[in-house]
Amino acid sequence: MADYDFPKDLLDAQQEMRQVTADLRGLYKRLPWSVEPSPGWTHTREGGKFYENFRPDSPGWTEEEKA
Numbered sequence: 001m002a003d004y005d006f007p008k009d010l011l012d013a014q015q016e017m018r019q020v021t022a023d024l025r026g027l028y029k030r031l032p033w034s035v036e037p038s039p040g041w042t043h044t045r046e047g048g049k050f051y052e053n054f055r056p057d058s059p060g061w062t063e064e065e066k067a
Contacts, residue, residue: 031061031065032058032059032060032061033055033058034058034060035060035061035066036058036060037057037058037059037060038057038058038060039057040054040055040056040057040058041053041054041055042054
């Protein structure tokens with residue numbers, strides 16, 4: 001396998017992309033799953049779904065979170 005010297009700006013951009021992706025994941029973990037208030041649901045295999053899935057009720061995002 002050959003070694004390549006990638007340009008520093010490309011490596012820096014890739015590192016910035018990784019950081020932005022990590023920040024976005026953190027944001028999504030802390031925010032409610034729905035922007036607008038929405039009822040939750042439960043899907044079960046017995047109910048005909050391929051896999052089980054659950055979402056609690058979402059209170060929606062606050063105005064500050066939307067901004």
